[in-house]
Amino acid sequence: MYRCKLIISSFFLSLFIFFGCKKNEQDPFFNGATALSISGDAKQGAVGDSLVFSFGVLNSDVTDTLIKLHMRAIGAPVDQDRQFVLSVNSQLSDAQSDEYEIEKNFIIPANSLSAIVPIRIKRSARTESASATLVMDVSVNENFIPGPKLEIVGQPTSGPRFTLRWTSQLTKPAAWDDFPYAALYFCLGEYSTAKHQIIIDATGITTYDDVMAVSDRWYYIYNKCLEWLNTYNQAHPDAPLRDENGDIVEFPIF
Known part of the structure; x- marks a missing residue:
């Protein structure tokens, strides 16, 4: 009986230490700051924290398409709009300015925890023989900090960064x-x-x-x-x- 109590006590002590460490590791996500994460759309082919799109499987008359990024805030909704900052990572991106279009003002609407950011990507002469890469990061502002990376089996990864890559190339079936x-x-x-x-x-x-x-x-x-x-x-x-x-x-x- 004593041995059983000792094992149970050790188990709960281990849980306390584990979650205590987790809390410290993930700080500032436990200090009241609201985090914001990006993910792709599974229906558009997002896998993990990235999406690869080929214009090659579309009719050649199609010169652009709209990709949806899903933004999710961690925390409670508030009764006013909240702006957030989504930045192009210039060191990891090589997409040219005429190969995509993206809004400049981003908002999580009042009483909501989510928003969709549309990015219009374009077929170009360069993508006929290469790919264009656009890496988006959540940046800190007065409302949000970059969220943690959350991986769920069978679903796109939600995290502080998302990579979008597109091309017009076809490969032999x-x-x-x-x-x-x-x-x-x-x-x-x-x-x-x-x-x-x-x-x-x-x-x-x-x-x-x-x-x-x-x-x-x-x-x-x-x-x-x-x-x-x-x-x-x-x-x-x-x-x-x-x-x-x-x-x-x-x-x-x-």
């Missing part, structure tokens, strides 16, 4: 020429990003794992791409479409 299917190779020939973009523009299809050679879906992709290419070349009789290597884009004829 495994279904193009990998064994055993090589469906898109037999359909459209050697891979190029120009051909890949034609599939997206002509069909809207962006995933190809279920494309089997000489199937209805395979023929659909082939016919729509051939139609798209013929229309383009007819509209540009002296300048047929060329790929990123300067070669004229051609498809097999069946």
Whole structure:
């Protein structure tokens, strides 16, 4: 019995020491200051504390898109608007000023603990062969301090910093020429990003794992791409479409 009481007492003493240490480690989050954290949107593909977006999977006519950052305050709501500061980390960012748009004034509305900050990112000539990176930090002001990093399995990480990266590059799908299917190779020939973009523009299809050679879906992709290419070349009789290597884009004829 005595041994049991000793174990129980040791257990609660350990908990006291653990949470006491945690409190000291996370100070000033326990001194009354209100913290503010950023996270991405899981529906837009945010993973951890970052989001990678590719314009390549969209129709080439799409030149910009809106990314949502979720801001969350830790503490009780108040009955007035509260401004907060969200800064571009210039040392970690390489996005150029004409590649994104972001508001300058940020507010957590009265009686609320959250807000959404929209960032409009843009396709540019540079992102055709590289990526743009924008790192946002919560900065200290009279209302908020940067919040702690909170990680929850299956959800975007909430913390004091968020990284947004975007590109227009496409990468070759495994279904193009990998064994055993090589469906898109037999359909459209050697891979190029120009051909890949034609599939997206002509069909809207962006995933190809279920494309089997000489199937209805395979023929659909082939016919729509051939139609798209013929229309383009007819509209540009002296300048047929060329790929990123300067070669004229051609498809097999069946």
